[in-house]
Amino acid sequence: RLGVCSAKTVSTRCESQTCVKSEMPLLLRGVPRAALLGLLVLCGVVIPLSLLLMMHPADDSAGRSSRGARVSPPGHARRPLDLLGSKDAEELRSQIRELERIRASVRNELREMEQQRNKLNQDLQVGSQQMAKIHKELDTTKVELVAAKGKLSRAIVEASKKGGRAAGNVESNPAPIIILPSHSRLPDLGAVPVSLASEEQSSRCTVSLCFDFSRCPLTQPFRVYLYNQHLDDLFSLKHSEMVTDFVSSLQRKGSLTSDPSRACVFILLIGPLGKTETELSSSDVQKMLHSLSHWNDGINHVLIDLSESQRSSQLLNGVSTGRAIVAQSHSSPNKIYRAEFDVLAPPITSVPTEPVWRLLPSLLPATRENLIYFQGKHHTVQDTVNNGFITEADIETLREALKGRESISIETKCNSDSDISTGVLDGEWALCGTASSRFAACSQSTFALVIGGSQGAHGAATYSRLVEALRCGAIPVVLGVSVLPFDAVIDWSRAAIVLPAGRFPDVHYVIRSMDTDTILQYRLRGRFLWETYFSSPLNILDSIAAIVRYRAGHPPPPVPEYRGRSLHAIPGELRTVPSPSYQQNFSTYTHDFWNSPPGPFYMYSLTPFKPVPVSGKQYVDLNEDEMLSLPSHVVQGGGITGPVFESYLLGNYPEEHFTVVMLTYQRNDVLVQALNRLKDVTFLAKVVVVWNNEEDPPSDMLWPEIGVPVEVVQPERNSLNNRFLPFSNIETEAILSIDDDVHLRPDEIQFGFRVWREARDQLVGFPGRFHSYDVRHGGWLYNSNYSCELSMVLTGAAFFHKYYAYLYTYWMPHEVRDTVDKFMNCEDIAMNFLISHIRRKTPLKVTTRWTFRCPGCTDALSASDEHFNERHICINTFTRIFGYIPLLYTQFRADSVLFKTRLPGHLNKCYEYV
Numbered sequence: 001r002l003g004v005c006s007a008k009t010v011s012t013r014c015e016s017q018t019c020v021k022s023e024m025p026l027l028l029r030g031v032p033r034a035a036l037l038g039l040l041v042l043c044g045v046v047i048p049l050s051l052l053l054m055m056h057p058a059d060d061s062a063g064r065s066s067r068g069a070r071v072s073p074p075g076h077a078r079r080p081l082d083l084l085g086s087k088d089a090e091e092l093r094s095q096i097r098e099l100e101r102i103r104a105s106v107r108n109e110l111r112e113m114e115q116q117r118n119k120l121n122q123d124l125q126v127g128s129q130q131m132a133k134i135h136k137e138l139d140t141t142k143v144e145l146v147a148a149k150g151k152l153s154r155a156i157v158e159a160s161k162k163g164g165r166a167a168g169n170v171e172s173n174p175a176p177i178i179i180l181p182s183h184s185r186l187p188d189l190g191a192v193p194v195s196l197a198s199e200e201q202s203s204r205c206t207v208s209l210c211f212d213f214s215r216c217p218l219t220q221p222f223r224v225y226l227y228n229q230h231l232d233d234l235f236s237l238k239h240s241e242m243v244t245d246f247v248s249s250l251q252r253k254g255s256l257t258s259d260p261s262r263a264c265v266f267i268l269l270i271g272p273l274g275k276t277e278t279e280l281s282s283s284d285v286q287k288m289l290h291s292l293s294h295w296n297d298g299i300n301h302v303l304i305d306l307s308e309s310q311r312s313s314q315l316l317n318g319v320s321t322g323r324a325i326v327a328q329s330h331s332s333p334n335k336i337y338r339a340e341f342d343v344l345a346p347p348i349t350s351v352p353t354e355p356v357w358r359l360l361p362s363l364l365p366a367t368r369e370n371l372i373y374f375q376g377k378h379h380t381v382q383d384t385v386n387n388g389f390i391t392e393a394d395i396e397t398l399r400e401a402l403k404g405r406e407s408i409s410i411e412t413k414c415n416s417d418s419d420i421s422t423g424v425l426d427g428e429w430a431l432c433g434t435a436s437s438r439f440a441a442c443s444q445s446t447f448a449l450v451i452g453g454s455q456g457a458h459g460a461a462t463y464s465r466l467v468e469a470l471r472c473g474a475i476p477v478v479l480g481v482s483v484l485p486f487d488a489v490i491d492w493s494r495a496a497i498v499l500p501a502g503r504f505p506d507v508h509y510v511i512r513s514m515d516t517d518t519i520l521q522y523r524l525r526g527r528f529l530w531e532t533y534f535s536s537p538l539n540i541l542d543s544i545a546a547i548v549r550y551r552a553g554h555p556p557p558p559v560p561e562y563r564g565r566s567l568h569a570i571p572g573e574l575r576t577v578p579s580p581s582y583q584q585n586f587s588t589y590t591h592d593f594w595n596s597p598p599g600p601f602y603m604y605s606l607t608p609f610k611p612v613p614v615s616g617k618q619y620v621d622l623n624e625d626e627m628l629s630l631p632s633h634v635v636q637g638g639g640i641t642g643p644v645f646e647s648y649l650l651g652n653y654p655e656e657h658f659t660v661v662m663l664t665y666q667r668n669d670v671l672v673q674a675l676n677r678l679k680d681v682t683f684l685a686k687v688v689v690v691w692n693n694e695e696d697p698p699s700d701m702l703w704p705e706i707g708v709p710v711e712v713v714q715p716e717r718n719s720l721n722n723r724f725l726p727f728s729n730i731e732t733e734a735i736l737s738i739d740d741d742v743h744l745r746p747d748e749i750q751f752g753f754r755v756w757r758e759a760r761d762q763l764v765g766f767p768g769r770f771h772s773y774d775v776r777h778g779g780w781l782y783n784s785n786y787s788c789e790l791s792m793v794l795t796g797a798a799f800f801h802k803y804y805a806y807l808y809t810y811w812m813p814h815e816v817r818d819t820v821d822k823f824m825n826c827e828d829i830a831m832n833f834l835i836s837h838i839r840r841k842t843p844l845k846v847t848t849r850w851t852f853r854c855p856g857c858t859d860a861l862s863a864s865d866e867h868f869n870e871r872h873i874c875i876n877t878f879t880r881i882f883g884y885i886p887l888l889y890t891q892f893r894a895d896s897v898l899f900k901t902r903l904p905g906h907l908n909k910c911y912e913y914v
Contacts (some may be wrong), residue, residue: 210323216264225263271306298324330459347460366516371406373445376429389454428453442472452480470530495525561728564713578731581605608760642908657685658734726805739796756799763843765793782871791887795828826874842890
């Protein structure tokens, strides 16, 4: 029995260095060696010789020798064939040759069969690959067919529900009939005589009782008729800079009208700007009001009192304002303030002579040299009863309590009577010094006291002190002030500490309880309020008009779209319908709209703040056939991986697409290659090429067809800011900003889009960067080194919401865009600053990419030696404009769910490389 070589081997024969071993049979075990040796001799020698002699007898051998057969010479062994006869030997040799021929023939046939077998294996392998490809294409086609059927079914259902009307098309609905004031159906409040008694009757006015909504249909713009533009009024305001700016602002918003019959509201600015105070009287004002051609008891009229001094602030005292809305900067017991009807505004200030951000100190450090600041003098004309009013003695008590423990700046006397500001009501705390001196002292303090006057007297001095505190970055501590400017819409508790006068002894406990992060948060909100509503006369007037519009339930005007010059258009398959716009005109136009950037002056067609969807809402309206057409993983919970996942968007927003915005400049070949790389990208709706060249594209330029529309637009001038223009061509919420020299695989783009859909208010990109503090020289540095934390992603390849394109172009300080144009650099840093400032969130990085390489691109802007130095300058310039550095650090990136997960052999990952 043949086996493997081992210690049990009895005999071994080596041929061609191959060991063949024979194991000892079990029956011979225990037999003596002498017997075994004898047996081997018998079997190996005796028996073979005996057989040979039997086959060749001796006489036959002798006879053959006598017939001349060759006899082997002595000393030579005879070969086996020599023992045979010549005839037998020849036959044997012939047989051997035949066998060798057969063997060679068999070997040739075997080689040919082996070659044929290899070829068949190769053909089989190629066929298997082709079959797998066909199966994959078939699966993809089935998926697309199912998706198309589902979309068609849902479209039919939606069309049937809407009765064939266009979805979201407000213009298709008949506009309400405008009822002119002469046909007004407002309740009659009774005759309003021209006397002091008129105030008592008009005090019952609310928006519901005294405003004619029929003049303001929601399907038409909120139109304003400005009296000061059409008549030489008592105050000679027609040609003033303030009125001119207000007219321009209304025109930009599409709100100004010269046709009184189309006006929703009528605005009149009154005040002592053109006349001296001695020339003004209540009777003159009243006469002018009642002589207005469209007065009609003041219905839908807004009277904006620009007075600052005590005498001029009493212009409307004793004047019948009827049902007109009064906006003024003072509140006193002598004048009724209708909280749900009138508007309390701060006093009109001078027009800023430089950019607003230059008028503001930095938000840092959080705690300043002085804990609290106050400087003023109590102005009294006659003795008043102290009914909870904060006196000089109370303030001195607070100063003594804080003295020696905290550095404070509290003064209850002015240096001289000439330092006292004018326009102070009786019982009010007057301002001391000039606006610049107060700003210098306030800027060194963390908190600032704003104290109400006795007998409820709150006028220009009180509200100026509040606005000055916001400007200097000191958190206002408001005590005993019952009404605050624009309090109908502004949530003052988010930017100021508002306490009743009785809590004055506890002020030091309250302000010490605030940590540095809370202080900075309040200071940041206060800066937003000052910049948005109080920084200029125009902002104050715009805010008053916006409050009236808000109370009338009318949304703001739509933000304008940017329409570039169309140069070229490549048709393609329309894979998507535009994202629904203006779906939340009223649901988002709430109190929060006024208390966070960008403010209430425009309505945005697309925003990232839509409600979080409820899972399964897309399946509720489907019938049984539609449900059966859905993929099995949806209705049977089988899970989704591999090619099917790449074909279905799924998630919380099952149907959505994105638009590519590609900036290009004098690199036509690179542009064509970049467009070709987008050919296989799924969920792509359109490509908008921003043509920054001054000349038009060459007539012989070969534009590729990539399956989706490609639209080439040219802005007014060459600027990197053009990357973020809100082009009217963009009809989707999602925008992929990508450079023409960036190489991204289709799976990377698709995955980045999926991540953005779950972080719609954030910037989602590929290469990451971060900012670091320059300890040696102060300020901030831009850094591109590999790091485990980042604070920016480059917008050369990043997803963002179109909402931020509006803000970048129309809301962000223009000095930021000017800096980008100055250096032809830093637009990506500016967008990171903007989004982090608005949302106070970090960007999101996807995939492992940290840099992009473009071997054929020799004229890239980033190749300049000054590139990084300019970016250091940009990041510090933007910090000064924003008042702080809004960038936040993050320490993770996003990968697909099954990335690096070990799966069974029959399953595929979401993506192979991401």
